[in-house]
Amino acid sequence: MIVILAPLGAQTKNPFDGNRAEIDVGRGIFRIYCSPCHGIKADGGRGPDLTLAAANDEGLFKIITSGIEGTEMPSYGDRMDADSIWRLVAYIRSAARKETSPVRGSASNGEKLFWGKGGCGNCHRAGQRGSRMAPDLSMIGRSRSAGFLRESMTGPNATISPGYNTIAVETSDGRKISGVQRAYDAFSAQFVDAKDNYYSFLREEVKSMTREVKSMMPSYSKSLSAQELNDLVVYMGTLRGAK
Ligand code: HEC
Ligand code: HEC
Incomplete structure (x- = not known):
């Protein structure tokens, strides 16, 4: 008997399309591998919002398998089997949404x-x-x-946006300075103000140093x-x- 094996990923139809249980597995894989860049709900962050991705199932499969050269998007073909990639595709499809009403503007x-x-x-x-x-x-x-x-x-x-909290410092001579966090820990803070001035303070050398989870915007x-x-x-x- 001759068994002809299809090359990995040669199929173009997602075997898990719409399958709730497999979509849940896909969501789990997504959380681990993809959410640091694409967001926990696939709605974007460092990488694009995938709930708006235009590619069809086959296109998504290819992107995940091969990555996008010259960008931060890695290839997963060498670390994931085809079934896992199809589960990811099924999950991304399930999260897809259309912009409800197109915005009119210039x-x-x-x-x-x-x-x-x-x-x-x-x-x-x-x-x-x-x-x-x-x-x-x-x-x-x-x-x-x-x-x-x-x-x-x-x-x-x-x-x-993660990492863009506001740092406010009052210096020992009473000056108040604030800017967007670059680094912050128990001992020091670095931040940048709108004029691109870079500040670095040790906690022990200032009157107060606080980080506020609010935007400078x-x-x-x-x-x-x-x-x-x-x-x-x-x-x-x-x-x-x-x-
Ligand atoms: C290190 C960050 C990073 C990780 C991890 C990552 N991606 Fe991406 N991804 C990107 C970036 C950046 C792009 C946009 C690349 C470009 O400029 O075209 C992208 C693009 C994509 C696209 C094309 C979207 C579009 O609208 O063009 C898909 C689909 C995608 N990623 C899926 C995934 C999946 C699924 C995973 C997890 C298995 C994943 N990515 C992991 C950063 C990442
Ligand atoms: C005083 C500085 C400042 C001004 C002026 C400002 N922003 Fe922002 N903006 C920020 C900071 C800091 C963040 C990151 C923190 C946050 O998410 O709010 C941000 C975040 C954003 C984000 C979210 C980016 C992301 O990927 O999460 C968008 C979009 C944005 N600004 C658009 C605008 C637009 C449009 C204007 C003008 C109408 C504007 N901003 C004016 C400081 C500013």
């Missing part, structure tokens, strides 16, 4: 607001311009949904109109990195 006006009235570029980078204090937004359109982008402007404290719910917020969401949606 990207070019959003870009003007970003560098002008909104002052976003005083803290953020987009492409070759801007400040390094706050997260680089050059690829934000791939990693965050419109809903998240809106919330980051209207309620910045609701979703603080102001809320724009009052200073920008609903339309201006939409324009900014649409503009940020176009920031997809150099490709």
Whole structure:
């Protein structure tokens, strides 16, 4: 008898599609291997929001197997069998969502607001311009949904990006300085302010040193109109990195 074995992953249909038990196994694998970059609910972080991924099942399988060269996305084909990868695909599919209603706005006006009235570029980078204090937004359109982008402007404290807490220090001569955390432990703190000044203090040399789980980013719910917020969401949606 001749048994013909299909090469690993040659099938294009997910054998676990919609299977609750296998999806749960996939979720578990995802938490361990993928969530540090793609978020615990697959809705993005350092890597893109996968609940919005456009690829079909076969495309997802290929990406997970081979990775994406020249980026942080690793390949898993040499550490996971095809079944585990299909379980991951089934999980990602189950988490998929569509943007409920497309946001209407003007990207070019959003870009003007970003560098002008909104002052976003005083803290953020987009492409070759801007400040390094706050997260680089050059690829934000791939990693965050419109809903998240809106919330980051209207309620910045609701979703603080990991590692971007606010450090406040009062020096021994009474000066108050605050900035975005770069490092913080029991003995010292390093942080950066909006002018790109870098500070480093030992706890013992200052009057007080606190870390606040709140964002340096102001809320724009009052200073920008609903339309201006939409324009900014649409503009940020176009920031997809150099490709
Ligand atoms: C070290 C961080 C990291 C880890 C771990 C990681 N990824 Fe990624 N992943 C990325 C980055 C960054 C990208 C975007 C690459 C690019 O620029 O195209 C990406 C892209 C992807 C994409 C394509 C999404 C799109 O919209 O283009 C998929 C699918 C994906 N990852 C799935 C996974 C799965 C499943 C795992 C776990 C088995 C995983 N990733 C682990 C960082 C990571
Ligand atoms: C005073 C500095 C400052 C200004 C001005 C500012 N931001 Fe931020 N922003 C931050 C900091 C710090 C964070 C990280 C902490 C957090 O998540 O809130 C952040 C986070 C964000 C995030 C979330 C990024 C992620 O991946 O989690 C988005 C999106 C964002 N800002 C957009 C904007 C836009 C658009 C504007 C202008 C309308 C703006 N910011 C103005 C400091 C600023």
